[in-house]
Amino acid sequence: MNKEQQIGILESLLFAAGDEGLSTKQLTETMEITYIEALNLLESLGEQYEKDASRGLILLELAGSFQLATKKENASYLRKLVNTPQTTSLSQASLETLAIIAYNQPITRIDVDEIRGVKTDGPIRTLVAKGLITDKGRAEGAGRAKLYVTTSEFLDAFGLSSIEELPKLSDPSTEPEQDEMDLFFDKFNRTEEE
Incomplete structure (x- = not known):
């Protein structure tokens, strides 16, 4: 598996983990890679988000866990989404x-x-x-x-x-x-x- 595929897997795992994020230990165990490889993949993904201004996400490290977050520049749109009344009824x-x-x-x-x-x-x-x-x-x-x-x-x-x-x-x-x-x-x- 090449590095781009690994970054794709990493991104999927971080998305699925949500607010809880993932530790490097969880990444190494899940992806069956070394600690250094996990750090390199995290660094590469973080750089991709930083370099591409059109991306809406960033990679954060909080208390030893890594997670995806939205860019603060998009906060006003996220507020609109949250404050928009839901029009769908419950099943x-x-x-x-x-x-x-x-x-x-x-x-x-x-x-x-x-x-x-x-x-x-x-x-x-x-x-x-x-x-x-x-x-x-x-x-x-x-x-x-x-x-x-x-x-x-x-x-x-x-x-x-x-x-x-x-x-x-x-x-x-x-x-x-x-x-x-x-x-x-x-x-x-x-x-x-x-």
Whole structure:
């Protein structure tokens, strides 16, 4: 494998690592290269970003980890993106996942999967990206899974001042045409579509 291919792999790894970044030890183990080779690749990638003014990324080293970051010159555009209201509504899977988290928080993804009966990786990623849920610590025990909770953005989106204002769950023995919780989440989708 040539150096350009290695730089491409390095860039992919750094992108996938996100804010956590990667240490040189992780790079050497993952790419099966020496410490010196890892440093040389990091230096080459950093130089490529510096030399090409049209690139929107830079390579940062923070506390012994390397990560990709956006150039500060592009901050105003990133702010616009973050502050732009989302026009897409949530899928049924995302709404179900959000309801489970809201009523059972803090809860692990595995527990959400068990309640829904299907995997919820995608809906959880969507909800985190929209800022409606976040991870808040780790569960005790094997694996130390992330615990998910709703955010203040969730409360704002649903017009709640606290989680205690969530509609009460109906008794499963009585099956209304559409219970209060369904109406509540339908209201959210209508608001998002407007």
